Amino acid sequence: MKELNYDSVVIGGGAAGMAAALELDAAGFSCAILEREESLGGILTQCIHNGFGLIEFNEELSGPEFAEKIEERLAGTGIKPFTGVTVMEMDASGEHKTLYCYSGTHGVLRVTSRVVVLAMGCRERNRGNIRIPGDRPAGVYTAGLAQRLVNIEGFVPGKDVVIIGSGDIGLIMARRMSWVGCKVHAVVEILPYPSGLTRNIVQCLHDFGIPLYLSHLTTNIIGKDRVEGVEITPIENGAMQHEKAFTIPCDTVLLSVGLVPENELSKMAGVELNAMTNGPAVDSMLMTNVPGVFACGNVLHVHDLVDYVVEEARRAGAHAARWLKGERPKAEARVKAGPNVRYSAPGRVDLGAVNKLYMRTLIVKNDATLEVKVNNRVVKSVKKNHIQPSEMIALELGPKDLETALGAPEPVVEISIT
Amino acid sequence: MSEELICITCPLGCHLSVDRLGDGNLAVTGNRCPRGVKYANEELLSPKRVVSATAAIVAPGSRAGTLIGGPPGGAPAHGLGDVARLPVRSTAAFPKQDVPELLAAIYALRVEPPVKRGDVLIRDFKGSGVDVIATRTL
């Protein structure tokens, strides 16, 4: 078994992993990236459409371009990227963390380090997660898998398509499938509003005349060997209208029903999860409950913009470097998700520093107000033109905002939206 | 009769009502800012889209142009792992009604690696001033 040792190891070579590694390297620590795929870049390599990078590069790029531009920053650094290496097990109990990895070329690797940054991204929710009744025929794919098949492997999985769920990946795939000659017959969404961006509704559905059925539930997937159709039932006033159910013939179903952080390794290492983000619970340094184990990007909470992923990952890398130098937050407060806020990441703030928080709301609203209370007193209020669950909200809280929390026995920062 | 549009310039998503006036101009209501008027004019008079797609990769050195990935539906590539298609995009937004023509030109491409991100694969398509470039280095 080959043995390797670094100051820090990053699991996952997507946008998050690369950005975190760059900070650790810049701070003078040796760093390896362990990536399961044959190339770096993560999910971005299959997202060939435009719209990435407005914040990071001030231009609109496709996913592969964004990934390459970040990857180019690794050149000339001391970062050691390993591709084709899957981390199978993590033991983070001691001062030195141990990762057991498998690689086609190196065999089994044992990698030790003082710091581990989790950057494994997320996985798609699948049919099992949402319990659609019916047969189990071939032709049912998650939208992200279909994206990979079409965009990288050049394999178009069907001709007549119905997409279940109106998340952005599903919408993007509606256009992509149309552009490779498929007929997309419908997008079916259980909620009364679409979960993807308006821009994508317009350019990926309206442009192709694809109907969007809101407040409709997929009640049956029909087909013996191959999908033959899906049965759709309208929901009115919270009740299913069975007599109005109808069937859309198709040979392919794509599911775009959400993403969940990749947690297998985290759980194995005793990392506590946050029930709202489904990813690790982290403190103001983006460190998990396991000392020396940090998290960023989609493994921490599901992001909609890679620009935010990179920003967050940079913070995680910089914090990990500070932690290696022995720095710790002086005093922290817990962040509580108040009315209409689903979660905030991280879940703790450093009272002596500028904190950046990402959060998601539960509501769709124009002219909303985001309010921050420390121990029940309002310390900050921010106006938002428009908010919706699919768009992450960023917030900065500095020492001035948080000064009343200093010295309080168990300070709580509550964020609410009205 | 008014035409209904959703402005996508910002996340607010104003619902616009647009009437075509006799002089060829548009009367826009429902917008919360001037960008709504600009959007309605572009979208109704000369709609444009950035096009992203993939091109077939041919085996290096193969004169006959053997397809590695082939057109959609082909087998996975060899030598490039599973990568059988080269991602490409237009360098600017392109007239919407001509997008199918541009796509057909992209699908007719046979690209031989090595190819670098930014390499121009189609220059100034039909005099539009829009190029098609590779978005990945293979």
Ligand SMILES: Cc1cc2nc3c(=O)[nH]c(=O)nc-3n(C[C@H](O)[C@H](O)[C@H](O)COP(=O)(O)OP(=O)(O)OC[C@H]3O[C@@H](n4cnc5c(N)ncnc54)[C@H](O)[C@@H]3O)c2cc1C
């Ligand atoms: C299908 C899909 C489509 C998306 N489309 C868009 C979009 O259009 N626009 C947008 O802005 N955002 C999009 N996103 C969001 C996108 O994920 C983020 O913008 C960003 O790219 C995520 O970066 P990441 O590094 O956190 O995760 P990823 O890019 O997923 O990287 C995680 C990496 O970790 C590796 N890994 C996982 N487990 C292990 C292990 N055990 N050992 C070794 N390596 C491991 C994976 O192979 C992967 O390369 C999409 C997400 C998904 C899932």
